[in-house]
Amino acid sequence: MFDFILHVAIIAALNGLLALSLNLQLGYAGLANFGQIALFGAGAYGAALAFSWGFGPFAGLLLGLALVSLLALVFARLGRSLGADYWGIATLSIAEILRTVATNETWLTGGAQGIGGLPQLFGFDLPGTLALAAAALLATYLVLRGVTQSKFGLAVRLLREEPQLAASLGYDLAGLRRRVMLISGVPAGLCGFLYAHYVTFVGPDQLFASETFFIWAMVVIGGLANHSGAVLGAVALQILSASIPFAKDALGLTSEYVAAARLTLTGGGLLLFLLLRPQGLLPERIGSVRA
Amino acid sequence: MPEPVLSIRGLRKAFGAHVVLGGIDLDIAVGSIVGLLGPNGSGKSTLLDTVTGFVPKDAGRIELDGRAIESLDPGAISRRGLVRTFQLPRMPARMSVREVMLAAERSGSGLADALLGRRAPSALAVDGLLERLLLTPVAEQPASAISGGQKKLLSIAMALANRPRLLCLDEPTAGVHPNLRQEIMALLRDANAQGVTLVVVEHDMAFIRGLCPRCVVLDRGELIADCAPDDLADHPRVVEAYLGRAGARAARKAA
Amino acid sequence: MSQLVFDLVLRTGDVALVAVALSAAYSLVRFPNIATVYYATIGPFLTYVLARVGLAFWLAAALATVAVGVLAVVLNATVFDRLLRSGSAIAMIGSLAVGMLVTAVLLVTAGPDSMRFAFALSPPQDLLGARVTALQLWSMGLSSAALLGFALILFFTDIGRCMRATAANADLARATGIDAHGVIRVITFASGVLAALGGICLSLKGELNILMGPDLILPVFAAAILGGLGNPLGAILGAAVIALTEVIAASTNFGPLLGQAFLFLPVNYIGATSFAILVLALLFRPYGLFVNEVRRV
């Protein structure tokens, strides 16, 4: 049982990384990325490919970050000519294309079986891995908070709110979007890397679009444009989601109910908060940037 | 005439069949203040929109310091030093007045600055400008929540904080309390004294007389006058444009 | 060859109705409503239930489509209208959330397994050189009739003229006395009906299961975007383009191009061609193949 709690905590911390990443895009910059899971996938497959080619984890991290940056640039390029809704569809399709490729290019990715046998980082057991994930989460939190409390953060929020005004002041909107995508790719890719080495396996089933929507729910419920909110949302949803199987056993329900409960948690949570508390549990703090 | 900072040749713009700018030629001298007048719908805002790249033009050449800017996007034009304000400024709902003022000056706003923790020393100047325009009491309010006149003031303050070389203001005093108009005029004079060239779209003739040694008049997409504000009454077409044909005849009779 | 043409028409029909529904709704309620593809799941499931309790198939289908139309109107009034005030991307994720709830309900009520309508399966017959089943013909007939009916309404009735006027310029339409809210309700209802019919046609030919909706998302969006979102009849052409590429991708021997005797695209990639077209379209013709609309920044 204690191991299970540790496991849930590790996954919560890793999801926190994804939520912080999406929150920078969606919450601060207004970039509705429906392909967030692909950024994670780039990091995970970077780790797995490097491993399958016989390199160590450090090379895997570098490869993952390189792939993630490339993907972030593709996303940003698509955003240059598209409105928010069209860009959402574009990112969703790219994520699905990448999942299809990962499923079918067996020679490269191991196909549907994926790539297994990755080592635990530093040979860590559960507490060690938790410490690692928590450290990554804390570091990301601090860096991203520094970014959003800076003038760059102000420019990004101006881009979200009034792009014309931002342009009239000389901000390069495409450049801002590109930088936001690049910097938010890092924690997502890092998450993929850590996850790959934690579960020692990478496969296309980790890249379903439903995972993206789960992260969306974390950010919307926790609070858009609030880093603590994103982490809170990730932790809360992970705990709820992890307790579903227990509820199922306690109530004697079939496994359909587990799947349905996950969907209800994500969909219902999103809808409730969007309608009744769009600012989330921890709202954005307006006026907090002083210098 | 000194070197023009802005030079417009044959600028045309039509919305569908409706020709809004019918081939405008205009030079703006370095360090000058030029009033841009004209009845409602004469194309003043469209002129600013096309020059600053916010609305694509149909034809014409636009040069800033002798270099063509017509292929640039609005952000790039602004970075070259040509900044404009909007007739109806829209302000962010989820940023405070002070935050948008801070964002108005771009120095130190790079991602590298953020990651390295470099701060720009602009906070003091921002607070001074807010104070001068009586915006200090609303500095912590969401910028979208202040009154229309205050938004106008804020947008002027932001444009000035951006430190442009050529600033185009679209009706800077519309909706602003008369007392504050003097303050705006003083601000603009100070900026001009420090070398900022100004183009001011304005309906308030007192403001124009007080600020602009030269003014140009736009009517139905044509420039119909280019003179000192006090000589405007001598231009029959200007009188006609403002009073209509019948009004112009009446005015002539009265004179 | 005629088999190819037949496959093409059949596949166009699969996507076209739902794409038209999506595009029609977008013309007035400006966000891509992902729930539309879930309406296409609810339609056949309701039909199935109603047919199981003893209604004739056509009656069950009619009742189900009307019910889905009403559901679409209700969801618009209670959910999407409010979300749209926070932006089109927020409304879009909201419509996806609705879709998840729909799937959850279907999962516990109908279960994850595929089902079939209880028609006698007739063996494929030869028609002009193509192998065709009776159900495929029925499905084609039904979707063509629905598309034709919608086009007639759009172009030859007062309500259709009001719809097009409102889509072109809602403020102007309101100023000329058109009841914009009424028009929006009508078109939302119509989009629910069309989507439900699309789902029914699809399940007539094969099976119905809870993944029908999600599986439609990308081909339907690709078709609607190629046709120009908000241009319902363009979506039919968009669907034809998607179907054409899929059919070509599936039946072309790429071998000679690469110096091999036989090389067919792996079957798993055929579905992905529509995503690829979608991405290309978004890069180069984001507002559709057939329109030259310039959007103001």
Ligand SMILES: Nc1ncnc2c1ncn2[C@@H]1O[C@H](COP(=O)(O)OP(=O)(O)O)[C@@H](O)[C@H]1O
């Ligand atoms: N986006 C647009 N589409 C169609 N017509 C426009 C548009 N923008 C401006 N116009 C028209 O151009 C003319 C000039 O407008 P504008 O430049 O705003 O005038 P002014 O600022 O001098 O009052 C007006 O008749 C207006 O209706």
Ligand SMILES: [Mg+2]
């Ligand atoms: Mg104007």
